[in-house]
Amino acid sequence: MNLVSSKDPMRCALKMLIQHSNAPFSADDVLREFRTTKEKRSNRKLLKILEIISKNQAKAEEHLLEAAKLLEKKDPFYCLLTFLNHYSEANIMQSMRKKDISTSTPLLSKKMFETVTPDSVSEIKERVVQAAAGGVPRTSQNNSITNVVGEHSPTSSLFPACNKQRSDAHWDFHTIDNLQFQQSNISAIPISSQETLLLYDLIYCLTGVRGSYITSEENVTSGNAGGLKFKISDQMHSSLRDIAQEMLPLASYYTCVEEFIQNASFTECGQVLQAFSEALRSLIHDYYLLLAQLESELNTGNLTVHKMLFYVRPTLNTMEVLAEVVSDILENELRGGQALTLLYNKISALTGDEDSQKFVIQLTQLAAVPYMEILQLWIQKGVICDPQQEFLVEDNEVIRREELPEHYSADYWEKRYTIRRERIPCFLEKVSDIILRTGKYLNVIRQCGKKVAPPQLMNLQFSPTNQNHINVIQNAYRFASKNLLEVLLKENDLMGHLMSVKRYLLLHQGDFITQFMDACEDELAKNVDKVLPMTLENLLGLTLRLSSAKHDPYKDDLHCELLTYDLVTQMSKIMNNEEEYWQSHDRLDLNGLECFAFRYEVKWPVSLVLNHIAISKYQMLFRQLFYCKHVERQLCKIWKENSIAKKFSPQAAELYRSAFTLRQRMMNAVQNLEYYMMIEVIEPNWHIFIQNMSKVENVDEVLSFHQDFLDSCLKNCMLTDTTLLNRSIFKLCNICLKFCEFIQSESSLAPNDTFSERVKRFDLEFTGLLIGLLKQINDVASDNPSDRFINLVHRINFNSFYNQQMDKLCAKDSMISH
Numbered sequence: 092m093n094l095v096s097s098k099d100p101m102r103c104a105l106k107m108l109i110q111h112s113n114a115p116f117s118a119d120d121v122l123r124e125f126r127t128t129k130e131k132r133s134n135r136k137l138l139k140i141l142e143i144i145s146k147n148q149a150k151a152e153e154h155l156l157e158a159a160k161l162l163e164k165k166d167p168f169y170c171l172l173t174f175l176n177h178y179s180e181a182n183i184m185q186s187m188r189k190k191d192i193s194t195s196t197p198l199l200s201k202k203m204f205e206t207v208t209p210d211s212v213s214e215i216k217e218r219v220v221q222a223a224a225g226g227v228p229r230t231s232q233n234n235s236i237t238n239v240v241g242e243h244s245p246t247s248s249l250f251p252a253c254n255k256q257r258s259d260a261h262w263d264f265h266t267i268d269n270l271q272f273q274q275s276n277i278s279a280i281p282i283s284s285q286e287t288l289l290l291y292d293l294i295y296c297l298t299g300v301r302g303s304y305i306t307s308e309e310n311v312t313s314g315n316a317g318g319l320k321f322k323i324s325d326q327m328h329s330s331l332r333d334i335a336q337e338m339l340p341l342a343s344y345y346t347c348v349e350e351f352i353q354n355a356s357f358t359e360c361g362q363v364l365q366a367f368s369e370a371l372r373s374l375i376h377d378y379y380l381l382l383a384q385l386e387s388e389l390n391t392g393n394l395t396v397h398k399m400l401f402y403v404r405p406t407l408n409t410m411e412v413l414a415e416v417v418s419d420i421l422e423n424e425l426r427g428g429q430a431l432t433l434l435y436n437k438i439s440a441l442t443g444d445e446d447s448q449k450f451v452i453q454l455t456q457l458a459a460v461p462y463m464e465i466l467q468l469w470i471q472k473g474v475i476c477d478p479q480q481e482f483l484v485e486d487n488e489v490i491r492r493e494e495l496p497e498h499y500s501a502d503y504w505e506k507r508y509t510i511r512r513e514r515i516p517c518f519l520e521k522v523s524d525i526i527l528r529t530g531k532y533l534n535v536i537r538q539c540g541k542k543v544a545p546p547q548l549m550n551l552q553f554s555p556t557n558q559n560h561i562n563v564i565q566n567a568y569r570f571a572s573k574n575l576l577e578v579l580l581k582e583n584d585l586m587g588h589l590m591s592v593k594r595y596l597l598l599h600q601g602d603f604i605t606q607f608m609d610a611c612e613d614e615l616a617k618n619v620d621k622v623l624p625m626t627l628e629n630l631l632g633l634t635l636r637l638s639s640a641k642h643d644p645y646k647d648d649l650h651c652e653l654l655t656y657d658l659v660t661q662m663s664k665i666m667n668n669e670e671e672y673w674q675s676h677d678r679l680d681l682n683g684l685e686c687f688a689f690r691y692e693v694k695w696p697v698s699l700v701l702n703h704i705a706i707s708k709y710q711m712l713f714r715q716l717f718y719c720k721h722v723e724r725q726l727c728k729i730w731k732e733n734s735i736a737k738k739f740s741p742q743a744a745e746l747y748r749s750a751f752t753l754r755q756r757m758m759n760a761v762q763n764l765e766y767y768m769m770i771e772v773i774e775p776n777w778h779i780f781i782q783n784m785s786k787v788e789n790v791d792e793v794l795s796f797h798q799d800f801l802d803s804c805l806k807n808c809m810l811t812d813t814t815l816l817n818r819s820i821f822k823l824c825n826i827c828l829k830f831c832e833f834i835q836s837e838s839s840l841a842p843n844d845t846f847s848e849r850v851k852r853f854d855l856e857f858t859g860l861l862i863g864l865l866k867q868i869n870d871v872a873s874d875n876p877s878d879r880f881i882n883l884v885h886r887i888n889f890n891s892f893y894n895q896q897m898d899k900l901c902a903k904d905s906m907i908s909h
Contacts, residue, residue, distance in 0.1 A: 101172065104179040105144070112146040125171045134162045141174055148178065277304070278326040286396055289323075289331050290389050293399065296321065296342040297382055299349060305339070319343035334396045338403055344410035348375065351417035361426040361479040362461035367434075370457035371413065374450070381406060405446070412437075412447045416454075427481030431459055431516040438555050452555050459553040462516070463560070467551040470526060470567040472543055473533030483515045484508055484527055508534075518553070522561060525568045528791055532571035535696050535790075539578055572789035575696075579790065583697050586784065589797075591645040592691050592701065596709040597773055598716050603638040608724065610634055615683035619653060622683035627651040652690040657681055658714040659821050684721055688714055699790070700797055708801040711810050712773070715817065719765050722824045725831040726758045750834060750850045753857065757827045760861055763886040764820065771882055772807040776800050809868075816871065819864040826857050862893055 105118035121140060124132075141158055145151040154177050161170040277285055292302035301307065304324040321339045323332045348371060354360065355368035385402060388394040416437055420430055434455040441448040465482045468474050475486050487507055508531050515523050533543050549563045579585045594600040610630045614622055628651050635646045654661070688710040693701045780800040787793050802811070809816035830853045865884050872881040887893075 100179055101175055104175040108144040108148070108175075108178055111148070112144050114143050114146075121171075125167045132167065134159075134167075137162065137167055137170075141171075145174075145178075150177070276326065277324075282328050282331070285326075285328055286331055287389070289327055289335055290394055290396065290399060293335060293338060293396075294382055294386055294389070296339065297345060297403075299342070299346050305335070319346055331396055334400055338400055338407070341403055341407045341410055344407075344414035345375075345378065347414040348410065348417055351421060354421070361430075361481050362465075363427050363430050363458055363481060364420070366461050367430065367454065367458035370454045371417075374409070374413065374454075378406060378410070408444075408447060409450065412441070412451065416451070427462065427479070428483060428514040428516040428519075431455065431462060431518075434458060435516065435518050435555060455555055456553060459516075463551050463553050466519075466526065466564075467549065469530040470551075470564060470571075471533075471549060473530045473537055473571075475530070481514060483510055483512075483519065483523055484530060485511050507531075518555070518560075522564050526564060528789065529564070529568045529571045532575040532790060535699065536571070536575055536578055539582075539696055541574075541578065575790050576787065576793075579696060579700070579793070585697055585700060585793070588645055588648075588693055588697050588701060591643055591648065592709060593777065594640065594643065595649050596689050596691065596713040598713070598720065598769065600638070600640050603634060603640045604717075604720065606638050607631065607634045608721065615687055617683055619681050619683050619686045622653060624651060624653060627653075627687075648692050650690045650692060652688050652710075653683065654686050654688055654710075657685040657821075658711065658718065659818055661711065661714075684718070687717070700793060705797065705801060708805060712768075712801075712804055712808060715808060715810060715820070716765065716768060718821075718824055719761055719768075722827050723758070723761050723765065725828055726754060726761065729754060729831050729834045749847065749854065753830065753850060753854050754834070757830065757857060760823065760887050761827060764883065767883045767886060768808045773804055776803045776807075816864070816867055819860065819867060823857070823860045823864060826853065826860060829853070830857070858893075861887070865893060 101122075102118045105121055108114075109116070109118060109121075121144070124140060125137060138155065138159055142151075142155055145154060148154075154174060158170050158174050161173060277288060288304060292305045295302045296305050304327060305321055308320045308322055319342065321336075321342065323335055327335075352368045352371050352375070355364045360368075381402070385394060385399060388398075416434065419425070419433055423429075423433075425433055434451065438448055438451050438455060441451060462481065465475070465477050468476055469482070469484060475482060475484060485508070487509060508527060510523055510527050512523075519526065537543050549567060551560055551563045553560050595603070598604050607630070610633065611627060614626055614630070631649065631651050635641060635643075635649070640646050691701065691706055691709070777800065780796055783796040784793065787796065805811045809820065833849060833853065865888060868881070868884050872884070
């Protein structure tokens with residue numbers, strides 16, 4: 092049975108055009124194509140049909156351009172009406188206003204007063220299923236159209252003006268331009284007839300189509316759960332209106348869900364929302380089947396409003412939950428991990444509603460699929476494939492590693508990959524840190540030229556009902572951690588490099604340091620601007636090969652460096668953040684010894700541990716130890732002057748005794764300072780570090796233990812405290828060097844009173860500086876009893892020689908404070 096009579100002016104116009112163009116299809120074929128659902132419809136194909144049937148017609152090209160523009164904005168059936176109106180003697184638009192039109196967008200035929208045969212119901216039902224599933228129509232007539240027009244991509248167009256699909260995917264309760272639904276006076280007809288009309292309108296409203304007696308209220312924003320309100324014609328019986336009002340929220344929920352599905356189809360919404368949208372489509376498919384069954388029941392006369400309410404009530408609850416979820420996503424503009432968190436929390440909120448909870452679990456699992464695929468690639472290969480910026484780990488690299496400066500190794504570990512907390516789904520919050528570390532480990536392994544291949548393929552899937560995905564992540568972490576440790580500790584001998592650094596930068600290799608200082612003493616005594624770095628490098632290479640260091644396989648990684656500031660200035664920069672100030676000033680008037688430091692260069696991946704920050708800390712320890720060692724050597728030199736005093740008379744030799752006594756006190760202070768730093772600070776901390784390294788499980792522990800070792804050494808060697816102990820040590824060493832210069836220059840002169848007075852001044856100045864240092868150490872030790880500072884006081888003041896002077900200084904400070 093045809094849905095449109097043979098006297099229909101549309102059919103007549105089509106037959107006339109088909110006859111003139113000798114097109115190999117019928118008017119029914121054309122009408123069927125223009126009624127095809129959106130999922131199967133191609134604007135290009137429809138335009139091709141119009142082009143074929145309008146062949147040899149006047150102004151055909153102009154009319155085709157007009158049709159192309161209409162297809163962008165209007166319903167295809169309306170476009171066909173307008174197109175045929177140009178070639179029909181009668182006004183098709185006026186004629187069609189008198190008839191009820193079945194177009195492509197409504198899922199159901201609207202025949203209020205006609206009898207619907209089972210054949211037409213089956214056809215409508217088939218169209219509904221195809222609209223939801225995207226299936227191919229099972230009609231032979233469609234094949235004739237396809238054979239002639241051919242399959243075309245919906246994204247291409249015959250005309251430049253037709254490159255965009257129609258934006259409104261469903262009618263959303265709006266009418267078609269120039270086509271109004273009829274509204275008859277039904278208050279006088281029986282309630283049973285009113286019920287039939289109301290049921291047809293209800294089915295239409297549940298598909299988002301404006302009915303004749305049920306209309307949506309204006310100025311209501313869709314996209315909110317339950318946001319649409321409906322008004323039923325007052326002509327309907329009140330009992331029917333009350334029951335229908337209970338079902339109408341379903342139309343609002345459907346519209347909200349459908350709007351979300353259409354919006355989520357855009358790429359910028361992200362992969363998670365797109366996957367969630369596809370999962371919603373399968374549920375909407377079941378919703379369409381329900382409506383098709385309801386219409387079938389209505390056409391056979393077996394449906395009442397009470398039965399319909401009974402049938403749709405379970406779906407009403409389901410769609411309400413879906414509408415709430417999509418409304419929250421749209422209102423809060425959630426995407427990626429935030430959307431997954433919302434879905435996961437919704438599962439807990441639905442405890443007690445088993446059916447709703449079950450389908451929300453299924454939706455969450457499907458929506459999490461793309462996110463878990465990105466996660467699986469990250470924890471198995473260390474690669475991020477996240478075009479929409481949804482993943483919890485962000486890659487901050489913009490250029491290749493080999494093009495970055497020398498500080499890259501430190502920045503790589505800390506800054507290359509970072510966690511974006513707002514992107515973490517709540518069910519991955521507890522394991523987010525090991526997720527980050529797993530991918531970082533794999534990246535280092537891959538950049539070392541090793542193949543990243545897990546022992547077994549891991550299938551990472553999220554399930555709210557179990558913790559299997561957590562086990563997969565932990566297994567991947569253990570694999571990556573174990574492999575990177577092997578690369579660092581075994582293949583690249585990290586501990587060998589660390590021992591080499593200790594030998595040279597912490598003065599562990601005694602004979603090497605002595606020979607190097609002997610070889611470079613004259614060169615380092617010059618002004619820093621006159622020191623030749625190449626000379627130092629040559630002397631270093633010679634010393635390395637003449638001392639026991641020649642057996643060190645990593646000795647060639649050691650180099651000389653002349654910094655632009657002394658140790659006190661370096662500490663001031665670190666403590667006071669005065670980087671810009673020191674960069675803006677010229678190099679201070681320093682000698683080579685005060686600016687000298689060793690530099691240790693390693694390659695990737697050892698540079699992850701021995702990065703520029705770690706080497707800078709080693710250099711600070713080295714510079715203080717090296718300077719103290721230099722002072723000790725200078726004090727040892729003037730010991731030779733003791734033999735000169737034997738030539739003097741007893742009265743003259745008496746003048747030298749105070750100088751030799753002062754030299755011995757200076758030697759005692761400097762040697763005890765060296766012993767404290769090397770034996771009581773560095774060695775115990777190194778022993779703890781080696782013990783920790785024997786049981787490390789991942790690279791982060793290696794970095795942490797190494798940093799703890801260096802920080803503890805710096806703190807107990809008085810290189811990080813805010814009381815500036817290092818300044819006092821530097822001043823103490825300087826007065827010792829000045830005294831050595833004085834003794835060497837005055838030894839050739841005859842002793843006199845001037846010599847004795849200068850020695851007394853040196854004695855007073857040295858004693859004052861030493862007492863001040865011991866008091867500072869006492870103050871720091873009282874605030875930090877767990878530190879080793881107090882040991883240095885006991886070593887220097889082992890027989891309480893300086894107690895009286897310290898008590899006087901404390902009393903003086905107490906009076907000043909009061």
